[in-house]
Amino acid sequence: xxxxxxxxxxxSIALAKDDNAVVFGEDVAFGGVFRCTMGLAEExxxxxxxxxxxxxxxxxxxxxxxxxxxxxxxxxxxxxxxxFPAFDQLVNEAAKIxxxxxGSFNVGGLTIRTPTMSVGHGGLYHSQSPEGFFMGASGLKxxxxxxxxxxxxxxxASIRDPNPVIFMEPKIxxxxxxxxxxxxxxxxxLGKAETLIPGSDLTVLTWGxxxxxxxxxxxxxxxxxxxxxxxxxxxxxxAKVELIDLRSILPWDVDHVVESVNRTxxxxxxxxxxxxxxxxxxxxxxxQKRCFLxxxxxxxxxxxxxxxxxxxxxxxxxxxxIRILDAxxxxxxx
Amino acid sequence: MIRTAxxxxxxxxxxxxxxxxxxxxxxxxxxxxxxxxxxxxxQFINSVTGSSAQIPTYRVLDGVGKPIEGAELPExxxxxxxxxYEHMQLLPALDNVLYNVQRQGKISFYMTSxxxxxxxxxxxAALANEDEVLGQYREMGVLLWRGFTIDDAMNQCFGNxxxxxxxxxxxxxxxxAAGVGYALKRDPNRRSKNIAACFFGEGAxxxxxxxxxxxxxxxxxxxxLYICRNNGFAISTPSTEQYYGDxxxxxxxxxxxxxxxxxxxxxxxxxxxxxxxRRRTLEQGRAVLVEAMSYRVGHHSTSDDSFAYRARSEVExxxxxxxxxxxxxxxxESLGWWNEEAENELKASIKTEVMKSFKRAESLKRxxxxxxxTDVYGGEEPWNIKEQxxxxxQLLKKYGQVWEPWRSExxxxxxxxxxxxxxx
Numbered sequence: 001x002x003x004x005x006x007x008x009x010x011x012s013i014a015l016a017k018d019d020n021a022v023v024f025g026e027d028v029a030f031g032g033v034f035r036c037t038m039g040l041a042e043e044x045x046x047x048x049x050x051x052x053x054x055x056x057x058x059x060x061x062x063x064x065x066x067x068x069x070x071x072x073x074x075x076x077x078x079x080x081x082x083x084f085p086a087f088d089q090l091v092n093e094a095a096k097i098x099x100x101x102x103g104s105f106n107v108g109g110l111t112i113r114t115p116t117m118s119v120g121h122g123g124l125y126h127s128q129s130p131e132g133f134f135m136g137a138s139g140l141k142x143x144x145x146x147x148x149x150x151x152x153x154x155x156x157a158s159i160r161d162p163n164p165v166i167f168m169e170p171k172i173x174x175x176x177x178x179x180x181x182x183x184x185x186x187x188x189x190l191g192k193a194e195t196l197i198p199g200s201d202l203t204v205l206t207w208g209x210x211x212x213x214x215x216x217x218x219x220x221x222x223x224x225x226x227x228x229x230x231x232x233x234x235x236x237x238x239a240k241v242e243l244i245d246l247r248s249i250l251p252w253d254v255d256h257v258v259e260s261v262n263r264t265x266x267x268x269x270x271x272x273x274x275x276x277x278x279x280x281x282x283x284x285x286x287x288q289k290r291c292f293l294x295x296x297x298x299x300x301x302x303x304x305x306x307x308x309x310x311x312x313x314x315x316x317x318x319x320x321x322i323r324i325l326d327a328x329x330x331x332x333x334x
Numbered sequence: 335m336i337r338t339a340x341x342x343x344x345x346x347x348x349x350x351x352x353x354x355x356x357x358x359x360x361x362x363x364x365x366x367x368x369x370x371x372x373x374x375x376x377q378f379i380n381s382v383t384g385s386s387a388q389i390p391t392y393r394v395l396d397g398v399g400k401p402i403e404g405a406e407l408p409e410x411x412x413x414x415x416x417x418x419y420e421h422m423q424l425l426p427a428l429d430n431v432l433y434n435v436q437r438q439g440k441i442s443f444y445m446t447s448x449x450x451x452x453x454x455x456x457x458x459a460a461l462a463n464e465d466e467v468l469g470q471y472r473e474m475g476v477l478l479w480r481g482f483t484i485d486d487a488m489n490q491c492f493g494n495x496x497x498x499x500x501x502x503x504x505x506x507x508x509x510x511a512a513g514v515g516y517a518l519k520r521d522p523n524r525r526s527k528n529i530a531a532c533f534f535g536e537g538a539x540x541x542x543x544x545x546x547x548x549x550x551x552x553x554x555x556x557x558x559l560y561i562c563r564n565n566g567f568a569i570s571t572p573s574t575e576q577y578y579g580d581x582x583x584x585x586x587x588x589x590x591x592x593x594x595x596x597x598x599x600x601x602x603x604x605x606x607x608x609x610x611x612r613r614r615t616l617e618q619g620r621a622v623l624v625e626a627m628s629y630r631v632g633h634h635s636t637s638d639d640s641f642a643y644r645a646r647s648e649v650e651x652x653x654x655x656x657x658x659x660x661x662x663x664x665x666x667e668s669l670g671w672w673n674e675e676a677e678n679e680l681k682a683s684i685k686t687e688v689m690k691s692f693k694r695a696e697s698l699k700r701x702x703x704x705x706x707x708t709d710v711y712g713g714e715e716p717w718n719i720k721e722q723x724x725x726x727x728q729l730l731k732k733y734g735q736v737w738e739p740w741r742s743e744x745x746x747x748x749x750x751x752x753x754x755x756x757x758x
Binding site: 026027029030031033051053054055056057058085121122123227228231275276305306307308310311312313315316317320322323326 | 442443493501502537538540541542543568569570571575576577637638642643700701703705706707710716718719722726729732733736737738739740743746
């Protein structure tokens with residue numbers, strides 16, 4: 001199963017098991033521009049799987065209304081780049097409803113799915129990673145899966161979580177990431193990071209697409225190709241680098257990360273969003289507070305540059321394997 | 335009814351004042367704060383035409399290019415008709431090449447104008463060249479009409495070093511028209527001369543932006559012309575799911591905006607309608623709305639395959655039955671202004687020119703790599719951007735010649751990225 005099929009599978013289960021669940025968004029009825037809702041309208045009917053007009057604030061507001069009535073609203077914002085018209089509904093409404101009603105109301109039934117991150121040629125408005133913009137919106141959860149299995153388990157958990165969740169799907173992984181995915185109903189925990197490669201000398205923390213770039217960077221360090229041989233000091237090649245997929249960006253798994261950094265003494269954070277006030281900024285601040293005496297090097301961030309995502313420059317804008325590798329070496333030899 | 339209103343008013347604290355309002359209202363047979371006439375019938379409305387009929391569509395030429403009875407033809411001569419038609423034909427010629435070029439992976443993205451040639455060229459021709467245009471993404475024809483050359487279009491699509499419009503960064507975008515119109519009104523040199531013309535699709539009209547823009551254009555008067563290209567589809571979503579009311583035109587009167595619906599496949603109707611709309615916009619200093627009805631023959635973009643949601647035969651039928659190019663060509667032929675020979679000659683010469691331009695654009699490199707970091711701010715460049723440019727420069731010096739993904743990518747840029755690599 002690839003990622004878009006896994007996302008579809010999760011929604012199909014949610015719709016089948018919960019009569020109050022509906023799926024909606026722009027172009028959702030014919031299957032969605034990334035094919036995540038393919039066949040759902042035929043399977044569950046147009047009353048439960050339907051197109052909306054082009055209005056992101058409307059989609060979010062509509063979902064909030066449904067969720068306040070106790071229904072399960074699974075909404076799609078066609079690209080994360082287009083989530084900003086819904087920013088007010090999400091930050092001022094969805095995030096605050098439980099608090100402002102003293103717990104009488106909530107929109108836990110709301111899940112906003114949205115494709116995120118770059119594909120290499122998306123340009124200004126099809127490449128962004130806006131997770132950091134929502135980090136201060138307590139009341140919301142933000143989840144970013146790295147693979148089909150993760151997408152299915154985390155999406156089902158998001159749909160059933162008692163809080164509104166923004167579920168950002170790295171769009172390059174829709175087709176490129178393929179793995180065995182259980183066909184039955186299962187959930188993966190929100191708010192929990194996962195260690196993918198254990199290590200003891202440095203921690204790489206990331207989420208979404210850069211999980212793969214980071215994995216590749218670690219391989220390059222250990223087994224450099226000939227062209228890089230001269231650039232990678234032999235003394236660093238034996239370093240045991242730990243790779244963690246954060247999975248939930250809000251709330252993030254501080255215990256897991258701190259436990260790791262206290263062991264390794266070094267942290268490299270990788271994300272596609274721009275450096276300034278990206279999610280890495282928040283994580284660095286907290287880690288430096290909690291791990292201050294254990295740190296052997298400053299926390300390093302490898303991120304998009306603080307410029308818009310420009311079409312022709314994307315390969316030099318994104319944190320690719322070589323940049324991550326360089327950051328790992330710099331941090332190891334600090 | 336009047337008595338009821340007056341009674342209700344008396345329940346407010348200032349009964350005396352309310353009574354005098356009520357008396358004024360009684361005199362005029364209207365509510366005191368509006369011009370709404372008072373009636374005694376319980377009547378709901380759901381139409382701006384005052385009847386159950388929809389807003390009509392203005393047309394000059396019928397489906398086979400014959401002027402319809404009573405319609406006033408715009409004053410155009412043979413040379414001008416040729417210019418219109420050449421531009422209409424240039425669009426599909428560019429579309430065919432650039433669409434295929436995208437399929438070959440040479441450019442990242444493209445949106446065709448198939449089916450909307452008359453709407454785009456007709457409105458471009460009706461505007462003054464100095465009017466400000468806020469395009470959406472399917473209005474390349476407007477640029478071409480104004481002298482944007484085939485080379486310019488190619489360079490932009492290839493994002494090469496001669497792409498003067500965005501240095502390889504551009505993606506087509508959406509509007510802020512009322513403010514532009516207001517700025518024109520405040521400029522003593524352009525006041526009463528130029529307007530802001532804003533293009534958008536019927537899908538975009540569902541966004542909050544549309545309503546916010548119309549609200550401002552309506553309450554803060556400015557010379558702003560809204561041209562809605564209603565082509566029936568927003569990606570896959572048909573207009574029947576985009577709105578339930580009488581199209582986009584029905585919303586104009588709701589904002590007190592003069593509105594017309596026009597057959598967008600009839601270039602002469604578009605020309606007349608947009609000309610008159612422009613005249614009103616300037617004369618009244620107020621927004622005007624034109625809804626041009628057409629049909630998106632092409633896919634939404636190169637990322638879309640529309641046969642997943644509509645039948646190929648539907649599209650073929652539309653192309654055959656209601657083709658804006660054919661309609662205008664038949665009109666010109668009926669006047670003896672055009673014939674098959676001219677048609678073949680035009681198509682061949684456009685094709686040659688487009689292919690030549692494509693070859694030129696394809697061979698050009700991108701801008702310098704350092705442009706990645708320019709134009710973020712005006713004035714002084716902040717420290718973080720300076721430092722990040724330096725960081726990339728150091729990384730390139732270290733890995734740029736040995737790390738293959740970067741090495742081959744660098745060769746696509748002007749001077750192979752030397753501006754950041756430094757001379758080595």
